[in-house]
Ligand code: HEM
């Protein structure tokens with residue numbers, strides 16, 4: 008029985024070798040490649056759960072339509088009505104290096120539009136301005152009254168490398184309205200965030216092959232939303248708004264108004280996700296779990312590649328154990344990698360063709 | 362006139378060259394070496410003020426007594442009744458590499474004793490346990506009722522390398538009792554900290570010479586006290602005590618009890634130093650000043666060596682500009698360096714002699 012599987016595999020590998028291509032992974036191998044890529048990734052504090060990654064082998068899909076349907080399934084399966092599951096879906100690599108392949112233009116499957124007005128002001132998420140423009144160029148129409156939290160459609164290319172627009176079915180993306188355990192006024196700010204971060208623009212590198220479309224997700228760590236997305240001055244920049252409501256003195260940084268507003272914003276994030284039954288981890292717990300991960304890896308005889316500046320949380324960092332833990336980054340494989348934006352690659356392809 | 366000074370200097374340099382030693386710096390050169398060492402130091406966020414460093418050339422002092430008297434002057438001049446001045450005092454380098462030279466055994470001129478009890482519990486500052494033991498071995502007697510904030514005596518060696526004990530005159534060290542702008546109970550915790558951090562165990566490297574005794578100080582950044590010294594679990598570990606008073610739920614890290622206690626502790630530090638008229642900078646202002654420093658250095662055509670993990674403050678880091686600024690460390694000279702502890706060196710010297 009095993010001998011038979013081995014024979015088939017050997018035949019596939021020999022054929023690939025003859026064509027000077029890396030041997031394609033089996034689905035079972037791809038599953039473990041995905042898990043190990045997560046385990047290897049130096050910037051991720053959530054790696055304690057690497058064995059539980061659900062990997063979907065969708066390398067057989069061709070068209071943008073098929074891929075968009077597969078992405079909808081990914082998101083629904085990951086959201087799991089709040090009991091968030093870690094998922095990776097892998098689409099086809101290019102037939103030949105540098106050739107066209109499926110690609111997701113969005114940085115994340117869930118994201119909010121960013122509109123730049125003529126007077127230079129920005130409505131929504133400043134991070135998505137370029138993608139929002141691409142969506143409009145492809146025919147997307149923002150709501151008649153654009154808002155701060157308009158979900159962006161997907162832009163997906165199939166094997167042919169040509170981008171298509173996919174508006175999201177109503178109700179697909181789970182969101183959480185933010186309110187504060189003590190302050191009733193907080194809910195009136197009208198803030199919200201989506202339940203699950205599905206990163207969709209990084210490539211998976213495994214066994215000599217780059218998979219440019221390999222969206223993955225875990226659940227959120229609270230500070231990603233409360234100490235970065237909603238707080239950074241070049242994102243939603245909400246600390247002044249919250250400090251105003253808290254009647255803090257914003258003329259003097261020594262009043263710690265930023266620190267206090269940050270604390271209440273993060274308390275609201277943790278409270279709201281918990282109240283809605285959406286899984287999300289606080290930075291103290293995530294830090295403790297990462298330390299456990301490091302210990303287990305040590306027991307298994309493996310070094311952990313880690314970047315201190317990414318692992319240490321952006322809030323009360325010295326109160327977490329990871330702050331006091333020396334770390335070093337080194338190259339690993341399989342791993343996830345940043346890659347040039349899809350529109351840059353598509354532009355290059357278009358330019359080559361013309 | 363200038364020609365005369367030049368002739369003298371040339372003679373000194375030729376003599377040093379003949380003896381295969383680095384040419385000793387003039388006092389004026391030492392002043393600039395000290396300032397540039399500060400400007401160069403990759404871990405320091407306070408470098409905006411590097412030109413204002415007061416440098417005292419005390420290379421002529423021989424005995425531990427003389428050096429202790431000079432250290433008392435350093436501290437008084439630096440404390441300046443609260444209007445803290447940046448000061449560096451440089452003592453003699455060894456006559457020959459590895460030979461004995463003045464040395465200050467204390468990590469800082471102001472510090473609190475740490476007592477390890479037989480049951481393993483620690484009273485005071487766990488960081489100073491070794492130094493506290495050395496002080497006792499040299500004859501220091503703790504107060505009849507040891508406390509959490511007992512000022513440690515100095516251990517100083519002169520040119521002969523032999524350590525001597527110097528109890529501090531009452532009233533020499535300026536301290537600040539900590540109270541909170543809103544919570545009356547805070548003062549009842551009986552917390553205090555000293556006004557000025559004079560780091561006394563690093564060596565200054567300049568023009569080929571190591572100066573093992575070169576104590577320096579600026580003023581404090583609030584988080585050094587409130588987010589590290591009083592908060593770290595292996596230091597005063599006060600967050601549980603403050604959270605208790607704030608009636609926070611310590612069973613669950615998700616209540617953000619550590620973050621909230623940290624915020625109130627740091628508010629107390631900033632408030633108390635300000636009320637007592639003791640200069641201390643908050644982390645937001647220090648971050649903004651460091652960015653200004655980087656811009657000025659760029660204008661001057663110099664690269665800034667900086668360690669992100671040391672520069673970024675240990676509280677609300679992502680709300681400061683330094684968090685979003687890429688940094689790189691590279692070797693510089695002149696600079697300050699860590700060196701083996703004085704007792705390790707003294708031990709080695711003793712062993713060599715026997
Ligand atoms: C299970 C819960 C998870 C948690 C709490 C978690 C947490 C985090 C956090 C806080 C970051 C830093 C994000 C930032 O600062 O922008 C991060 C980065 C990252 N994580 Fe995880 N993660 C989880 C699951 C996963 C999974 C399932 C994968 C892949 C299979 C993954 C791969 C990565 C990668 C590649 C990055 C770097 C992203 C980038 O460079 O922008 N993580 N993670």
Ligand code: HEM
Nearest residue numbers: 399402404405406407410447449577578579580581582697
């Ligand atoms: C004027 C106000 C100053 C401020 C606000 C300041 C701030 C800081 C801070 C926050 C650190 C990190 C400390 C830690 O995390 O343990 C640091 C480290 C350092 N600073 Fe400054 N500093 C100042 C003046 C100076 C001066 C005058 C010198 C030397 C002439 C200096 C040299 C250093 C060095 C060598 C370190 C590294 C210390 C170590 O490795 O433990 N600083 N500074």
